[in-house]
Each structure stands twice: as structure tokens, then as C-alpha cells.
Amino acid sequence: MGFMKASLILFVSLCLISCAPAKSSYFGEANxxxxxxxxxxxxxxxLEKDQIALNVYSPDCxxxxxxxxxxxxxxxxxxxxxxxxxxxxxxxxYQIVPDITDELPFGQVFQMAKERMNVEIKNxxxxxxxxxxxxxxxxxEGGLVTGTPETLLFETNPLRLYYNFLGSISELTNKEAIEKDPKFNFFRYQFGMESI
Incomplete structure (x- = not known):
């Protein structure tokens, strides 16, 4: 009886493991x-990476x-x-270039956005x-990202959102203070850069 019970448990366990759903994306992030x-x-x-972080930025934020x-x-x-x-x-x-519509072609909007971000990079x-x-x-509004700043953390193979970090990672300015900021260290932990 013990052998039968152990065999049944092993069989059920193997079925559950093989029937587990595969990782998949939920928000269209694969696109x-x-x-x-x-x-x-x-x-x-x-991208040949294990994890990717996308920090969503706006020059008006x-x-x-x-x-x-x-x-x-x-x-x-x-x-x-x-x-x-x-x-x-x-x-x-389409969000950072003022007074444009969704109908404008991406190439044209990209050029305007790039000009605006070049100023941001410099300043x-x-x-x-x-x-x-x-x-x-x-x-x-109503999308995956509704405002800025926001940082999306993804696993890859397939690309899948696993954490959405709302707000600033840290607003401190000097290196020593940033490195002690609990929010900064929480981000590092979530992104697999350190263990707690």
C-alpha cells in the first residue's frame, strides 16, 4: 500500500509540473x-539579457x-x-511632444521627441x-503606464513584466546618500542586484 501511495503522489506531482502554465506576457510587452x-x-x-528595466521619463515631470x-x-x-x-x-x-495627434507618423514624432530629449540630456x-x-x-490613462516616473522590471525568455516600481527610485543627489536610500536599495533587490 505504501508503494502505491508513493507512486500515486509521484505521478500526480509529475503531471502538475508538466501541466504548469508556461511563463507568458500579460500586457503585450513581448511587442x-x-x-x-x-x-x-x-x-x-x-535582447540577450536576463532582466531589463525600463524607466519611463517625461521632460515635464x-x-x-x-x-x-x-x-x-x-x-x-x-x-x-x-x-x-x-x-x-x-x-x-506621442506624450512628450506637445500639440500632436496619434495620426502623425512615428518618424516625424520621433525626430521632434529626439530634439526635445537632446536638450534634456544636456541640461x-x-x-x-x-x-x-x-x-x-x-x-x-487606462494603460499599463499611466504616469511618470515609473520603472518596469522585466524577466526575459519570454519578456514578462514582474514588477512595476511606481514613483521615483530616489530623489537624493549625492552618491553616498542615494546608496543608503531604502527605496533605491529596494529597487536593487527587486532587480536582482543584491540580496536583503
């Missing part, structure tokens, strides 16, 4: 693409400006210590690579 400042198309699902020192610090650390991770600053060009010392997102990504 997230954008264009770098140099004009290179980036498909986030095809004061908390976005304030978190730039923390983002620059994270980007530098990721580049130097975590080659299987990536951090990008992403913008919705705010942004060191994180910027990607101009294509549809279906949008910053809008």
Missing part, C-alpha cells in the same frame, strides 16, 4: 519596441528630473557588474540610454 537616439530599432524581447542621479548610478553599476541586465530610459514620443546630465517607444507602448 514592445523602440528606436534608440542613433535610429537603431530595439525589440526588448530579443519634476520627480523624473530628481531621480536622474539615482538612475545614472544604477546604470553605471549595471554596466560594470551585471552584464546580463540592462536599464533604459524610455519615452512615449540634466542623463547618462542612461534613451529609447523612443513605438506603439502599442503608451503613457495614458
Amino acid at each position: 514592445f519596441t523602440g528606436v534608440s537616439a542613433s535610429g537603431e530599432e530595439i525589440s526588448f524581447a530579443k 519634476v520627480p523624473c528630473w530628481k531621480e536622474i542621479p539615482a538612475l545614472n548610478l544604477l546604470h553605471s553599476e549595471i554596466q560594470n557588474k551585471f552584464p546580463k541586465k540592462a536599464l533604459f530610459m524610455v519615452v512615449d514620443p 540634466r546630465n542623463i547618462q542612461v540610454p534613451i529609447v523612443y517607444m513605438k506603439k502599442p507602448f503608451r503613457v495614458k
Whole structure:
């Protein structure tokens, strides 16, 4: 009887493991693409990374400006210590270019958004690579991203959102203070950069 019971438990366990649903995306993130400042198309699902963080930025967002020192610090650390991770600053060009409609072609909106972000890069010392997102990504009410700043954390294979960090990662300005900020360290933990 004991052998039968153990065999049945093993059989049920194997069925449950093999029948478990595969990881999948829930918000259409597998289709997230954008264009770098140099004009290179980036498909986030095809990047050879284990984890990707997309920080959603707007030039009209004061908390976005304030978190730039923390983002620059994270980007530098990721580049130097975590080659299987990536951090990008992403913008919705249709959201950051004033007085345009959705009907305007992406190429035209991209050029206007790039001009606006070039000023931001210079004036705010942004060191994180910027990607101009294509549809279906949008910053809008009722969407995945409803405001800025917001940082989306993704696992890959397939690309899947696993954490949505609302608000600034840190608004502190000097390196030592940022490194002690609990929110900054919580982000690092969530992104697999340290253990608690």
C-alpha cells in the first residue's frame, strides 16, 4: 500500500509540473519596441539579457528630473557588474511632444521627441540610454503606464513584466546618500542586484 501511495503522489506531482502554465506576457510587452537616439530599432524581447528595466521619463515631470542621479548610478553599476541586465530610459514620443495627434507618423514624432530629449540630456546630465517607444507602448490613462516616473522590471525568455516600481527610485543627489536610500536599495533587490 505504501508503494502505491508513493507512486500515486509521484505521478500526480509529475503531471502538475508538466501541466504548469508556461511563463507568458500579460500586457503585450513581448511587442514592445523602440528606436534608440542613433535610429537603431530595439525589440526588448530579443535582447540577450536576463532582466531589463525600463524607466519611463517625461521632460515635464519634476520627480523624473530628481531621480536622474539615482538612475545614472544604477546604470553605471549595471554596466560594470551585471552584464546580463540592462536599464533604459524610455519615452512615449506621442506624450512628450506637445500639440500632436496619434495620426502623425512615428518618424516625424520621433525626430521632434529626439530634439526635445537632446536638450534634456544636456541640461540634466542623463547618462542612461534613451529609447523612443513605438506603439502599442503608451503613457495614458487606462494603460499599463499611466504616469511618470515609473520603472518596469522585466524577466526575459519570454519578456514578462514582474514588477512595476511606481514613483521615483530616489530623489537624493549625492552618491553616498542615494546608496543608503531604502527605496533605491529596494529597487536593487527587486532587480536582482543584491540580496536583503
